[in-house]
Amino acid sequence: MRKHTIRCSALILIIITSVSFAAAQTKKPNIVILATGGTIAGAAATGTQSGYKSGAVTIDAMIAAVPTIRDMANVKGEQISNVGSQDMSFDIMLKLAKRINELLPGNDVDGVVVTHGTDTMEETAFFLNLVVKSDKPVVMVGSMRPSTAVSADGPLNLYNAIGVATDPNAKGRGVLVVMNDWIQAAHSLTKTSTTAVQTFMSPLRGLVGVAAYGKNDFYNTPVWKHTTSSEFDVSGVSKLPRVDILFACTDMPADLIDASVANGAKGIVIAGVGNGNMNKASLDAAASAVKKGVVVVRSSRVPTGNVGRNVEVNDDELGLIASDELNPQKARILLALALLKERSKQEIQNLFYSY
């Protein structure tokens, strides 16, 4: 009798253990895909033509094109917008950030993937990096070829993005961009080719890791402040201040700076030559903009290297800010957020050293 009871209990234990093991095996992470448009959602009339329309395909159709992503995660799609990222705006970026901040605190969401055009992906990625309030993975993805192209790159990029978003090792690294097998950090990546599939590079900081068919290898953790360590909060913000970017060149007309100020810019980023330089006339115009209360940041049109303070320009005397490692388009995002509250020049300069 006693022997029989022991045998029964052992059997029950084995059944319970196998049922819970099976349940653990089938419990997949929950990922929400927020779609904004871009070439990844683009369509052309044939598979081999270069002309196409961005933002023509819905998120449900994109998910249906890669059914195996459902083996990795429970996925749900939401359409935030459906635009080519040349038409991305501060308004859509705010809507996207607020939706992510609504979703991520929930126990039923393990990560977010954002589909986006590549033209301005680095701007939205950097913006989200500064305003998302969670260390759960936020992964951005796009493609260089439309969904209808021969050898479209979108489906595998989306698969890999889901693979990164479900990976516990992706946590705490800020907003990541996954394209063409590479995992890169919002702070450091930039678009380098108008057409090549391998367009995103992080020239100064290198890769965060590599993604291969849902398996990832992480090499680096970005050192800059982001997400949970960021002081920026857009929860009560409905509009960002105007910040213009002006491109410096030989004989740059200084009245571009005056025009920006006259049209209401609260900040100006100069995509300077070399180490954030501009001609004497523009420097004088920049100094007079500063006297009117406009914050002027010197960045560079050169793709690599940082812009340092007081190198060929006396920033201390003229009241200018140096962008450090941020290119003009990311310097503009940081400055727009910085201008949401009163800050001294030194405080703004420190933001450029920390983010």
Ligand code: ASP
């Ligand atoms: N113009 C497109 C966009 O940024 C290009 C792309 O997605 O690759 O939406």
